[in-house]
Amino acid sequence: MIRSKPDEEDYWNSSKFRAFTFDDEDDECSSLKESKRTVNSIPLDDDEDEDEVEKVSWSGEPVGSxxxxxxxxxxxxxxxxxxxxxxxxxxxxxxxxxxxxxxxxxxxxxxxxxxxxxxxxxxxxxxxxxxxxxxxxxxxxxxxxxVSDWTPKETVKRMQRGKVYSLETFRSLKDKLLLLDEAVSALDGNVITAVLIYLKKSLSKEIISRELMSREIALRHYIHYLKEVGEQKVLLDLLKSLGRTEDMALLQYREHLNLKDELRRQDFLKNCVSLPFAPDDANHVQDHYTLLERQIIIEVNDKQVEGKGQTDIFKKYPRKASILNMPIITTLYYSCFYHYGESEGMYSSPANIRQTFKISEKQYFLTALGARAKLKAWFDVDSLFTTKNWLGYTKKRSPIGFHRVVDILQKNNAPVQVLQEYLSLVEDTELRISLAQKHKCHDIIIDTYKDLKDRQKLIVYRGKVERGSPEDRKIDSLLNNTQIRWKN
Incomplete structure (x- = not known):
């Protein structure tokens, strides 16, 4: 509404607000003060009667409340x-x-x-x-x-940058798959998983299985996600639809970890034996079932024997833990510790366990050596390495290096005489001298320098042994022996 000039002057003259003009004062500050007073004259109190204040628009036209x-x-x-x-x-x-x-x-x-x-x-x-x-x-x-009308590429970028995004706008199957492919191309596992969770909520299992069959990276993320959240049935259905029977079998086999009762676990493993595993995995599951079956028998028997308190080994070395659900090597160590020397027909016999589970010679020797050395059964240790040839001569043979034998014996506090016996069998001269110095086996060092006919090193070493000791006298005897042809 446009007023004529006289009407406009009447309006301002009749208004409850005091007007001002720039002609009133030439001083700029005075004009600003006058403007401020005019603005401040507008009532701000909400409780004032609305009819007492005339409302104006930007053009000065009354517009109501x-x-x-x-x-x-x-x-x-x-x-x-x-x-x-x-x-x-x-x-x-x-x-x-x-x-x-x-x-x-x-x-x-x-x-x-x-x-x-x-x-x-x-x-x-x-x-x-x-x-x-x-x-x-x-x-x-x-x-x-x-606004949520982003393209798949824009959406993925927003997800990576932690910005607001919406997946619900991707409603058609084509759009959802484009979004998934874009997420895979971004090589961001979090984004891929987030998109897969949305697809899981909005698509049927059959469609997801069909589309993931040609998207290996997305499939691996999806399988990992289902494992992490524990959706066992969904995962089994997925693997079944993909024809991955071996993976299905392994997944079912893992369920034994949730069974605490040994008898229930034994029955479960027995059923797992018939699942369609790969050949190597099938052998593993069979061994697992056989081992648990053997452990249950040994545990029941040893618990009764220990309770009676009539066996020296259990009286001197009480069992610290049950053997149930222990690994095969732990079971072998237990057998070598408590049942060494039993006939091969006994389930608890080390020989029986070695034969049943096809334990390698090296692994068997390491385990048996550790168990018998722990008991300070040095005769048993010696028998492990003693063999006879076809002429009846005995010699010591080891599937592991004798330097390792020495280390194991030393850790079990073997006496010097035992250490020296196996140190002398170390073939490498420098290694033998080094180990002898480490374990203070003086006779080995003296004999080695004698065999090398190294008079100078023998003289130097005499300064490292105690004066008047058997080792000192032995060195003097060798140095004074005129039959030895020294190199220097």
Missing amino acids: ISWSIKETASSTQSSMRDQGFPKIDTTPSLTKQGSGYSLSSLFKGRSKTGSFPSFSESLSEVSTRSFAPELRKPKSEYKDY
Whole structure:
């Protein structure tokens, strides 16, 4: 509405607000002060009667109540938002005189009564700004974070950067698969898993199985995810539909870990033997079942014998733990410790266990040596390495290096005489001398220098032994022996 000049002068003269002109004072500061007084003369008290304050628009035209002005603005904003594809949001605030947090000055200043800008979480600043000051609306490009029409590539990038994203907009199978392929191309496991979780919720098991069959990377992530969350049935169905029977069998076999009762576990493993494993895995499962069966028998028998207290080995070395569910090498060690020397027909016999589970000679020697050395059974240790040839001569033979034998014996506090016996069998001269020095086996060093006919090293070594000791006298005897032809 456009007024004529006389009407406009009458309007301002009759207004309750005091007007001012720039002609009143030439001083710029005075004009600013006058402007400030005029703005401050606008009542801010909500309790003041609404009819006593005439409302004006930017053009100076009365437009009714404040509520009318706000509703009109919000209405036009809602219409604009619908045109832009925004979700429906009630942007019309309740501005009763008692409950309103805004005054007329807030329409000009964009502030609340408190003088601070309203936060997003408190008043949806984006919406509020559009409601009260539509002329200050931000460019449409800045609303990108609130729009969910991104392409698969854009969505994946947002997921990687931790920005807001939405997967629900990908509704068709084609779009979902494009999203999955884009996630795989990004080589980001978290993004791939997130997309797979969405596909799991929105697609049938049959479709997922069919599509993942040609997407190996996504399939591996999906299988790993199902294992992590414990969705056993879904995983079994997936593997079955993919024809991966061996993986199905291994997955079922893992269930024995959840069984605490040994008899139930034994029955479960017995059923697992018939599952379609690969040949190597089938042998492993069979051995596992046989081992548990053997352990149950040994455990029951040894528990009874130990309880009676009539066997020296159990009296001197009480069992610290049950043998049930122990690995095969631990079972062999236990057998060599408590049942060494039993006939091969006994389930607890080391020879029986070695034969049943096809334990290698080297592994058997290492385990038996450790068990017998722990008991200080040096005769048994010696018998492990003593062999006879076809002429009846005995010699010591070991499937492991004798330097390793020496280390094992030393860790079990073997006496010097035992250590020296096996040190002398170490073929490498420098290694033999080094080990002899380490374990203080003087006779080995002296004999080695004698065999090398190295008089100078023998003289040097005499300075390292105690004066008047058997080793010192032995060195003197060798140095004075005129029959030995020394190199120097």
